[in-house]
Amino acid sequence: MADQGARRLPKYQRIAAALRQAIQDGEYGPGDRLPGENDLMAAYQVARMTARQALGVLQTEGIVEARKGAGVFVRSYRPIRRRGVPRLSSASWGSGRSIWSGDIEDRTLVVDRLEVAERPAPGPVAELLGVPEGEPVRVRSRRYVLDGKPVLFSVSYLPAELVAGTSIESEDTGPGGTYARLTELGHRPVRFREEIRSRMPSGEEAERLDLAPGTPVVLICRTAFTAEGRAVEVNEMTLDSASYVLEYEFEG
Amino acid sequence: MADQGARRLPKYQRIAAALRQAIQDGEYGPGDRLPGENDLMAAYQVARMTARQALGVLQTEGIVEARKGAGVFVRSYRPIRRRGVPRLSSASWGSGRSIWSGDIEDRTLVVDRLEVAERPAPGPVAELLGVPEGEPVRVRSRRYVLDGKPVLFSVSYLPAELVAGTSIESEDTGPGGTYARLTELGHRPVRFREEIRSRMPSGEEAERLDLAPGTPVVLICRTAFTAEGRAVEVNEMTLDSASYVLEYEFEG
Numbered sequence: 475m476a477d478q479g480a481r482r483l484p485k486y487q488r489i490a491a492a493l494r495q496a497i498q499d500g501e502y503g504p505g506d507r508l509p510g511e512n513d514l515m516a517a518y519q520v521a522r523m524t525a526r527q528a529l530g531v532l533q534t535e536g537i538v539e540a541r542k543g544a545g546v547f548v549r550s551y552r553p554i555r556r557r558g559v560p561r562l563s564s565a566s567w568g569s570g571r572s573i574w575s576g577d578i579e580d581r582t583l584v585v586d587r588l589e590v591a592e593r594p595a596p597g598p599v600a601e602l603l604g605v606p607e608g609e610p611v612r613v614r615s616r617r618y619v620l621d622g623k624p625v626l627f628s629v630s631y632l633p634a635e636l637v638a639g640t641s642i643e644s645e646d647t648g649p650g651g652t653y654a655r656l657t658e659l660g661h662r663p664v665r666f667r668e669e670i671r672s673r674m675p676s677g678e679e680a681e682r683l684d685l686a687p688g689t690p691v692v693l694i695c696r697t698a699f700t701a702e703g704r705a706v707e708v709n710e711m712t713l714d715s716a717s718y719v720l721e722y723e724f725e726g
Numbered sequence: 727m728a729d730q731g732a733r734r735l736p737k738y739q740r741i742a743a744a745l746r747q748a749i750q751d752g753e754y755g756p757g758d759r760l761p762g763e764n765d766l767m768a769a770y771q772v773a774r775m776t777a778r779q780a781l782g783v784l785q786t787e788g789i790v791e792a793r794k795g796a797g798v799f800v801r802s803y804r805p806i807r808r809r810g811v812p813r814l815s816s817a818s819w820g821s822g823r824s825i826w827s828g829d830i831e832d833r834t835l836v837v838d839r840l841e842v843a844e845r846p847a848p849g850p851v852a853e854l855l856g857v858p859e860g861e862p863v864r865v866r867s868r869r870y871v872l873d874g875k876p877v878l879f880s881v882s883y884l885p886a887e888l889v890a891g892t893s894i895e896s897e898d899t900g901p902g903g904t905y906a907r908l909t910e911l912g913h914r915p916v917r918f919r920e921e922i923r924s925r926m927p928s929g930e931e932a933e934r935l936d937l938a939p940g941t942p943v944v945l946i947c948r949t950a951f952t953a954e955g956r957a958v959e960v961n962e963m964t965l966d967s968a969s970y971v972l973e974y975e976f977e978g
Contacts, residue, residue: 487929494928536925553923562978653978667975671805672924672942672967673788676746677739690924690942690967698978715924715942722974723919726814726905726950 489518489528497537497548504550508538534688536716549686549716554578554625558722562666568657570649578620587617587627588645592634599631602697602708610634612643614652617682624683625717630709636661652707653698661706663698670694672715683714690715741770741780749789749800756802760790786940788968801938801968806830806877810974814918820909822901830872839869839879840897844886851883854949854960862886864895866904869934876935877969882961888913904959905950913958915950922946924967935966942967 483491493509496502509517514525529546532538540546554577560566561576574583594608603611615629630652632642641647642655653663675683675691683691692713697705735743745761748754761769766777781798784790792798806829812818813828826835846860855863867881882904884894893899894907905915927935927943935943944965949957 490929531929534926535928558974559976562976564978664978665975666978667973670922670944670972670974671970672944674786674940674942676787677735677742677783688926690926692922692924718923720922721919722810722922722976723917724811724814724974724976726816726916726918 485518485520486524486527487531489514489520489525490531493528493532494535494537497532502548504548504552506548507544508532508546508548510545536686536688539686553719554620554717556718556720558668558720559724564653564657564662564664567650567653570654572651573653574618581621584619585616586619587615589613589615590643590645595631599708599710602695603631603633603705605633612637614642620717623714623717625714627679627682627712628709629711630707632656632707636706656698656706661700661704663706664701665699667697667699668694669696670720675712679712683712685714686716692718692720694720737770737772738776738779739783741766741772741777742783745780745784746787746789749784754800756800756804758800759796760784760798760800762797788938788940788942791938805971806872806969808970808972810920810972811976816905816909816914816916819902819905822906824903825905826870833873836871837868838871839867841865841867842895842897847883851960851962854947855883855885855957857885864889866894872969875966875969877966879931879934879964880961881963882959884908884959888958908950908958913952913956915958916953917951918948919951920946920948922972927964931964935964937966938968944970944972946972 502508508529511522511525511529514520514528515522529538533540533546536549538546538548556577561573566576567573591613592610593613595603595605595611597607599611600607600609611631612634613629613631615627617624618626618628632652636659637643640655640659642652647655656663671693672690673693675685679685679691692715694711694713696709696711698707699705754760760781763774763777763781766772766780767774781790785792785798788801790798790800808829813825818828819825843865844862845865847855847857847863849859851863852859852861864884864886865881867879869876870878870880884904888911889895892907892911894904899907908915923945924942925945927937931937931943944967946963946965948961948963950959951957
């Protein structure tokens with residue numbers, strides 16, 4: 475049946491399928507150069523346009539990337555394994571560590587484009603925080619760059635009246651970060667909800683995360699709740715989908 | 727600063743940004759028709775190609791979709807809220823309900839392209855199930871169509887020796903589905919791990935889920951474990967990203 479299906483496909487798609495299979499079989503590993511247009515023209519007896527289309531299919535799927543003048547290469551995929559549940563355990567941030575410390579293994583993390591400001595709460599954020607739209611919120615935004623590649627942009631919103639006069643208003647929130655400070659203020663986050671979507675990036679998002687063409691973004695909207703059920707933070711994250719595997723483990 | 731940034735953008739991107747803002751502000755709601763090329767040419771004093779590029783940007787982002795001969799429309803987004811944790815609670819499938827019953831509210835779900843077969847375990851699946859590669863596994867694949875739109879394709883793998891001679895080998899697994907049957911067999915799944923990725927679809931995936939251009943897929947790979955830590959099922963799901971919000975709630 476797979477064969478009948480293959481015979482109905484246009485030639486460039488059959489070539490793309492063969493290359494895809496070779497990548498999945500490990501014949502071409504991460505960072506390897508694929509056969510070029512000339513190689514494919516000779517191997518499959520096709521026109522240059524057909525060879526180009528075949529490589530284009532794999533680029534659109536995000537499996538390979540073209541480097542100018544050098545050819546088409548299998549993407550190096552060494553994703554960050556973001557383990558949703560344990561990373562937010564208070565055993566982690568409660569001991570003064572960053573939530574990120576478990577995610578990145580031996581890689582180098584740089585946080586840049588850090589901005590702290592007070593702004594009126596946008597509608598959807600106000601709704602999640604349970605405050606009136608336009609109510610002042612403290613907005614902390616920053617970008618995370620791993621081994622030189624931007625992987626995540628995060629914008630965190632906290633009710634201004636909750637954090638006024640605390641180090642959550644400063645650029646450096648101190649050991650354990652925002653959640654440790656909220657705990658000291660008597661607003662310990664004990665429950666989290668993460669909502670996940672995916673879509674193609676806007677031009678601004680693609681630039682900010684330095685995304686290769688054909689790479690979607692993953693959006694995570696996290697709300698942190700106290701034991702009393704009060705929402706104390708909303709964090710809107712935009713992730714490079716090629717850099718991440720999100721993992722959630724739970725009881726049935 | 728936003729203004730300086732805007733002035734540096736090419737004209738078609740500025741038009742796209744204005745339309746995007748109007749959609750976010752609710753000026754154009756889901757299903758509404760956007761101004762066409764002629765309208766944009768007149769309103770912004772630009773060439774047809776520029777107007778077309780502006781609309782193309784929003785299509786690539788998946789915010790709008792072109793319908794042949796009718797124009798460009800704001801996408802109707804009424805996503806399925808897939809609540810990761812409670813939907814797999816044994817209180818749900820243990821009582822004979824389908825895992826899906828909580829997801830779809832009042833909408834009409836049709837399951838089609840159901841196939842059940844025995845196959846050698848592919849490498850990554852074998853690794854997750856802890857069986858040798860090529861070991862026979864029972865493969866159950868099916869497509870979920872909600873209100874006429876395919877939203878998910880699921881391929882589930884179970885060790886053949888575990889399910890031989892049971893209704894898991896039939897098309898209809900009976901009340902509560904596979905997990906209820908595994909429980910009766912003494913292999914009750916009590917812990918789940920879901921791994922989530924996102925990428926652009928292959929041509930086959932785009933066709934199978936009837937995806938609009940510029941729509942990524944979300945991949946969920948779920949492994950179900952017994953109390954003894956044995957992996958009894960691996961389920962590889964491919965989701966239309968425009969149809970879903972995934973939600974996970976957990977304690978910190």
